[in-house]
Amino acid sequence: MQQGTVITAVLWIVGLGQHLLSELLMHTPELAQVTLLAYFGLVILVQRGVLLGRARAAGHLQGRSV
Template sequence: MDHTTNTNLVITAVVLVWLLSRQLTERPLREKSPIGLVLVVIGAVETAGYATSRPLSGHDAGMLAASLAVGVLLAAVRAFTVRLSLKGDTVMRQGNLATAALWIAGLGQHFLIDTTVAAGLGAVTVLLYFGVVLLAQQQVLAARARGGALAR
């Protein structure tokens, strides 16, 4: 492993721990959260930098797209493991062990693409992955809240 890959893996671990701690803690549900968008932008910049120095093949791009699609599907499922409740006028959200397990499974499937694509692509695109799936989960949670799927 080179220095960049090691750095990306450390960043991945830090972001995963941070995301899981936020997912498993009861917190207000915000209609829009900038975190996902920030991760998408940073991840897109990293991915573009990688693709500039190592052009991606059609297979590489297809596998990355497939990983993102699977991640979005898992995010939609994961959103249904999150408990929504009301505290006063505030919609609260809190994930559970199934939420955490689906985060880890999604990240695992994303890193599996490294077995079939250009070296290090999974690690380079992980922040993009986190951002895309976080935005997808947020959309499903917001739709659930608007639809009245709140625990009493």
Template sequence: MNNPTADNLAIAALVLVWLLSRQLTERPLRERSPVGLVLIVIGAVETGWYVTAYPLTWRDGALVAASLAAGVLLAAVRAFTVRLSVREGRIMRQGTALTAALWILGLGQHFLIDTAVAAQLGAVTVLFYFGVVLLAQQLVLVRRAAVAGLTGR
């Protein structure tokens, strides 16, 4: 029999490995990236299915929102651990070991909500979480590049 929670955790682990490999590899900084939006949509659909079967309490919703807020704050901090440079007229970005550590810390704080909310809600909402914090980090990185005068070269 399929275990949706185990499936979500396996998918979350794969997404985390994929995100970390992309974060730690030097790549061009794009102003817009569809990855965060795709993760939000998939995560919202999964969360919607879950909530249909297991209605959330006000407290559950508040704790998920608090986890997202903490994740966005960590994403903003994490964005300042990413190195920005210019190569051949393109803005390049590359995360550091601290970037990776902050990703893991953020994911850990998100899964902490499972200790206080409806069963496995952290696992169910993890893709939504990844999408939100990825977009937040991207916004801060693009703003950092603009403030540093790296855009428009």
């Protein structure tokens, strides 16, 4: 199980706000949608990496390939 902190929530809100604002300002809404999907994918990938790093450091993944 993973828990986010207040900083995580603030970063999600700021990131979403930035992308919603860019969608309003861009002349091509499709481009704004693509950047939003890329943002979600990148953020989830980074969060997974941090979580795996913490699990390895705590010794929870020894002997397992993930």
